[in-house]
Amino acid sequence: xxxxxxxxxxxxxxxxxxxxxxxxxxxxxxxxxxxxxxxxxxxxxxxxxxxxxxxxxxxxxxxxxxxxxxxxxxxxxxxxxxxxxxxxxxxxxxxxxxxxxxxxxxxxxxxxxxxxxxxxxxxxxxxxxxxxxxxxxxxxxxxxxxxxxxxxxxxxxxxxxxxxxxxxxxxxxxxxxxxxxxxxxxxxxxxxxxxxxxxxxxxxxxxxxxxxxxxxxxxxxxxxxxxxxxxxxxxxxxxxxxxxxxxxxxxxxxxxxxxxxxxxxxxxxxxxxxxxxxxxxxxxxxxxxxxxxxxxxxxxxxxxxxxxxxxxxxxxxxxxxxxxxxxxxxxxxxxxxxxxxxxxxxxxxxxxxxxxxxxxxxxxxxxxxxxxxxxxxxxxxxxxxxxxxxxxxxxxxxxxxxxxxxxxxxxxxxxxxxxxxxxxxxxxxxxxx
Amino acid sequence: xxxxxxxxxxxxxxxxxxxxxxxxxxxxxxxxxxxxxxxxxxxxxxxxxxxxxxxxxxxxxxxxxxxxxxxxxxxxxxxxxxxxxxxxxxxxxxxxxxxxxxxxxxxxxxxxxxxxxxxxxxxxxxxxxxxxxxxxxxxxxxxxxxxxxxxxxxxxxxxxxxxx
Numbered sequence: 001x002x003x004x005x006x007x008x009x010x011x012x013x014x015x016x017x018x019x020x021x022x023x024x025x026x027x028x029x030x031x032x033x034x035x036x037x038x039x040x041x042x043x044x045x046x047x048x049x050x051x052x053x054x055x056x057x058x059x060x061x062x063x064x065x066x067x068x069x070x071x072x073x074x075x076x077x078x079x080x081x082x083x084x085x086x087x088x089x090x091x092x093x094x095x096x097x098x099x100x101x102x103x104x105x106x107x108x109x110x111x112x113x114x115x116x117x118x119x120x121x122x123x124x125x126x127x128x129x130x131x132x133x134x135x136x137x138x139x140x141x142x143x144x145x146x147x148x149x150x151x152x153x154x155x156x157x158x159x160x161x162x163x164x165x166x167x168x169x170x171x172x173x174x175x176x177x178x179x180x181x182x183x184x185x186x187x188x189x190x191x192x193x194x195x196x197x198x199x200x201x202x203x204x205x206x207x208x209x210x211x212x213x214x215x216x217x218x219x220x221x222x223x224x225x226x227x228x229x230x231x232x233x234x235x236x237x238x239x240x241x242x243x244x245x246x247x248x249x250x251x252x253x254x255x256x257x258x259x260x261x262x263x264x265x266x267x268x269x270x271x272x273x274x275x276x277x278x279x280x281x282x283x284x285x286x287x288x289x290x291x292x293x294x295x296x297x298x299x300x301x302x303x304x305x306x307x308x309x310x311x312x313x314x315x316x317x318x319x320x321x322x323x324x325x326x327x328x329x330x331x332x333x334x335x336x337x338x339x340x341x342x343x344x345x346x347x348x349x350x351x352x353x354x355x356x357x358x359x360x361x362x363x364x365x366x367x368x369x370x371x372x373x374x375x376x377x378x379x380x381x382x383x384x385x386x387x388x389x390x391x392x393x394x395x396x397x398x399x400x401x402x403x404x405x406x407x408x409x410x411x412x413x414x415x416x417x418x419x420x421x422x423x424x425x426x427x428x429x430x431x432x433x
Numbered sequence: 434x435x436x437x438x439x440x441x442x443x444x445x446x447x448x449x450x451x452x453x454x455x456x457x458x459x460x461x462x463x464x465x466x467x468x469x470x471x472x473x474x475x476x477x478x479x480x481x482x483x484x485x486x487x488x489x490x491x492x493x494x495x496x497x498x499x500x501x502x503x504x505x506x507x508x509x510x511x512x513x514x515x516x517x518x519x520x521x522x523x524x525x526x527x528x529x530x531x532x533x534x535x536x537x538x539x540x541x542x543x544x545x546x547x548x549x550x551x552x553x554x555x556x557x558x559x560x561x562x563x564x565x566x567x568x569x570x571x572x573x574x575x576x577x578x579x580x581x582x583x584x585x586x587x588x589x590x591x592x593x594x595x596x597x
Contacts, residue, residue, distance in 0.1 A: 372471055372496035373497045376557070396472065
């Protein structure tokens with residue numbers, strides 16, 4: 001039976017679409033074989049593959065425009081600077097930032113989070129620093145049990161250095177964030193809440209509104225780790241109304257070595273520098289120095305120029321396909337994968353069991369076969385998945401396992417690849433049963 | 434690459450029916466070794482009398498390769514002199530790190546030659562070596578403190594030498 005949707009309402013055909021065959025043709029790697037099989041790449045949560053358009057942009061930069069940025073009067077230096085700053089503007093537009101000056105280029109999301117942590121650290125030993133960044137005994141930082149190690153360890157280290165206390169939200173049995181303690185966990189002592197937008201291991205897409213509202217009530221800052229969100233769905237920093245947002249380029253079709261810290265302009269301006277060196281100074285005297293405004297203040301040394309250009313090209317590519325179309329494609333694939341995985345005997349899926357409030361990251365246990373063994377047998381069938389603790393050991397511990405097997409989907413994946421995964425999981429049972 | 438090079442019958446047999454598993458007393462040193470990339474862990478005890486490895490007992494969680502290699506280790510080294518056992522550990526280490534370049538000697542390694550296939554899978558070498566490195570570490574500590582004599586729970590409750 002077909003439901004008729006009244007005219008004037010959004011129709012099924014209005015769903016944003018992408019042509020997956022056309023997209024796959026842009027990714028040379030998807031053509032190769034692995035162990036005698038056409039590669040089935042289901043590890044984009046780890047790092048994404050790169051389209052020709054990005055590879056071309058990086059090559060063209062090196063072949064035609066290569067020079068250092070922000071310090072040369074010559075033509076090549078000007079071209080390189082324009083390309084680097086152009087990439088910054090593209091990223092700003094992509095995440096809805098009000099200005100390109102709010103986009104700090106870093107190495108990866110880990111560095112973005114550490115940059116904020118060390119800014120807090122530096123402010124804490126400087127009595128004249130902005131009090132919002134000053135930490136000491138009695139102050140609290142709040143994270144969640146669902147975080148990647150990169151959003152746990154920098155805060156543990158910061159708390160060790162400053163005497164502040166680290167607290168965290170737990171995870172429900174369904175793999176959702178347990179927000180029940182929000183009013184006590186986040187309180188007048190809380191200086192910063194840092195949480196993941198989409199879990200890299202459970203796939204959970206976290207709601208932020210209650211936590212954000214509580215942060216505003218008590219005057220705490222809110223940082224979002226959007227590493228698994230920005231590549232997959234439209235993320236708007238104004239919409240999220242956060243204070244800092246971190247993500248990395250290599251998970252969103254760009255090269256490795258380039259990541260982004262977005263910060264609210266007035267906050268970045270109030271933050272002390274972290275790395276000192278060239279490109280971040282205003283005046284250097286032997287007695288002391290003054291520093292440039294953001295983003296340059298946080299970009300000491302020669303930055304990853306070609307990688308930034310590659311990130312700009314990746315943003316163009318994703319925008320061309322359309323983030324809503326990508327999100328919809330992944331939602332359909334996730335629905336298909338959830339139903340298919342449910343047919344595998346002995347498979348236990350961790351995290352949300354329904355394709356709502358989750359991304360296309362699916363972690364599971366296969367009847368006690370160690371994930372390394374699952375990954376090895378799948379590899380022999382050409383199927384590339386990630387196995388291990390996924391840099392989220394506390395989440396594994398929460399669900400009572402040492403490791404998980406993880407499938408992570410992206411815009412170039414197909415239902416045929418999920419079929420190949422299911423068939424390969426059958427081989428695992430043949431070897432170990 | 435052929436999967437059955439890696440998952441040989443001998444390995445699957447040791448994985449499904451591990452020999453010598455379970456922590457036993459007496460022992461001189463207990464160590465815990467961890468593979469940080471996957472979280473696999475092994476707790477391993479050695480009991481040495483004079484220059485002889487009298488017992489190796491272990492407990493842990495991990496993949497088939499790491500679990501089977503602990504079982505194979507137990508069978509290979511128990512009853513041998515410390516020098517002989519450590520020399521076989523070195524031979525095993527060389528074999529699995531060789532990228533398939535060395536010809537394993539069955540008279541030295543016995544069932545452990547089944548792990549020659551692991552050397553072609555660099556991502557799995559650490560799995561195969563986990564318990565062997567733990568044994569090497571524990572034995573070195575036991576030899577260094579050999580004057581102390583064996584520990585039992587009655588003598589030293591919860592006694593744990595090694596790198597916790």
